[in-house]
Amino acid sequence: MKAALVIVALVMAVVAAITSCRGAMRGSAARHASDSASAAQAGQRPVAAARSSSEAQARILPFSGYDWVVKSSGNRVGPGPNYFSDSHDNVAVDAQGRLHLRITQRDGRWYCAEVISQRSFGYGTYRFYLDAAVDNVDPQVVLGMFTWSDAPAYSHREIDVEVSRWGRANNQNGQFVVQPYTRPDNIVRFQIPPGVDDSTHSFTWKPDSVFCQSLKGHHATPPETSFVIHQHIFTHGIPQAGGENARINLWLMAGHPPMDGQEIEVIVSKFEFVSRS
Secondary structure: OHHHHHHHHHHHHHHHHHHHHHHHHOHHHHHHHHHHHHHHHOOOOOOOHHHHOOOOOOEEEEEOOEEEEEOOOOOOEOOOOEEEOOOOOOEEEOOOOOEEEEEEEEOOEEEEEEEEEOOOOOOEEEEEEEOOOOOOOOOOEEEEEEEEOOOOHHHHHOEEEEEOOOOOOOOOOEEEEEOOOOOOOOEEEEOOOOOOOOEEEEEEEEOOEEEEEEEEOOOOOOOOHHHEEEEEEEOOOOOOOOOOEEEEEEEEHHHOOOOOOOOEEEEEEEEEEEEOO
16 A cells, blocks of 8 residues: 555656646746636636726736736736736836836745736737846746737637746747647747847737747847847747737746846836738
């Protein structure tokens, strides 16, 4: 009997380790698997309390000409799972109109940040301008710029540009994903180099393709090829548009504190959407 219990415990440990590794290497999909499960435990919809509660209760933040719901949770929810705060300490727009997302520690608890566009944009170009160097973010930190729908069709219509090393200090720090990541051609990893203090990250979503691009500096199109950090076009498994929202978040892998123990801030100077012509 004791031997059987030991075997069961070992099997469970191996499964847990495999799951953890998959989350570290393919974080965008693992993130939202935990999102739905954690939200269900908390009695919330997967996008967290800000969208499951009434508009009167949610904090609405104007940014770049659009209104955004600021995610807040009383319990740990996905992605992560983490605690998300709608405090001005975690999410704020400054006098220049720039969005500040912060991971902070209060009363022994780490709080993450996410904003969700009230508008559903559909096909077109989603462009995110960063006013922060992100090449050396803490290995536990994830910056996501993406689309997501609560409806499960087309893998929640999730298209990602993400900055993270997924818990591994020597990992590449950027990736483009069209979910599900399990399709061999649906994820591309790349390296954002040091010395890039501002950058532009975008994806152009069409019915038959998604073109992703990361650039040095703030540019809608690269002035020359040397400005291109990485770009890639996906042509298989492209989701149909319908009901998704643009989202920007800053969170911790598996809810673990930053490896350096420090709070972190990312500044998004502008979000831009150009509809499909």
